[in-house]
Amino acid sequence: MALLDDLREKTMKGKRKETGPLVQQALDEGMDPQEILDAMIDAMGIIGDRFTKGECFVPEMLVAARAMNAGTEILKPALAAGGTEPLGHAVIGTVAGDMHDIGKNLVRMLIEGKGVEVDDLGVDVAPEKFVEYVGAHPECKVVCLSALLTTTMPSIDATIKALADAGLRDNVKIMIGGAPVTQEFAEEVGADAYTPDAGSAAAKIVEFF
């Protein structure tokens, strides 16, 4: 599988101009779209692990994710035609009052890399928005909340309470993260999981499907 090794390598190195053509070549050679996707998912997994160990840096994750996106754009029609199902559905957002998005985006990219379909509600997302989304999307099984400021951490609490008040809390698992967030805080607000970085978030989320 030299071609897929090449695709894996190019994805890891963030060569977005090369991943698309490699995916196309793999499809042309009749390879299984799922297998092609798995090669890129592998690559993101390796990058995520390296990031967790401090061996690679934020921009390298960004370019790798971008390279994978370039590949999946080509792959999407084939995946849809083959009826390949995503691992599951999740929603992600930075909580109310908080405009930070780099960490949230990294988590989204790595989660997508695990084959999860993720809707990204963006930054400064009010609790009601999450409630509305979860109510409208019964297929969504995980809610990922990000907060980068001690002053916006209470919005995590408020979001979880809003989901509970709407009777939706038991429909989803809630994962939280962000620089000031801790395991202790997660327990305090009744989140299902806290992860300290993007790589571990991606590793954790698969347990919820």
Place this chain on the structure above:
Amino acid sequence: MIIIGEKINGSIPKTGAAIAAKDEEYIRMLARTQTEAGADYIDCCASVNEGELEVEEWLIGLIMEESDLPICIDSPDPQVCVDAMKFCGDRVGLINSVSGEGNKMDIVFPVIADTKWGCVALLSDDSGIPPTAEGRIAVFEKIMAKATEYGITPDRLYIDPLVETLGANSESLITFNECVKYIKEKYPTIHITSGLSNISFGLPVRKMINMPFLVLAMNAGMDSAIMDPTNRDMNGVLHGTLALLGEDDFCLDYIEAYRDNLFGPINRD
């Protein structure tokens, strides 16, 4: 950024001693370490009173064996510079240097005219370093006129506007940058270089002057430096500045240089 590695220069005491002792291994080590540290050219200056050309031949031979990089032939004597070109085989390098002084250009420019060789040009003349930017720009115009006459295109020229010691002239950088901006605006493809460590001569903790000089001069348009590429502090500042100036997409070159251990803590565990 084009880095001309400065360490093989007989005026540096350790290198001078190695040249006097014909210490091949030391010269080879300098060529190797500067190459590994990401230099683009290896400067080669014998800095001896007698037999300069023979020493240049010996040095260039060692560099050629140890490194694939082109040579920057460095001598105050332009005739030695052009005579030493033949030791470089088909490796196209740089002559370091001409200036508005004497007949330097008349010796060098005709020889390199129909080649791809580049040339460092200092903005000084027979009366020394003009104190004002206007004075240096006048020398520059003279050099450009001569280069044009010989069909030497701006991209082959490495203009060194020269830095005076900051301790003696507090406007040193200001004057330097005025020249840089003027020249770069007029000839966008020309290179600006600097043997920058002179800026801090006579001051304590010289890197505290050298590093911000590099940043400020790069911000003005300097795109080359004659420096020690193995200096980790300078390397870090250099790569950080390139990233800040928008010349390094996603900071990937910065990260690569860090990973190549060109700057940052030496021991990483």
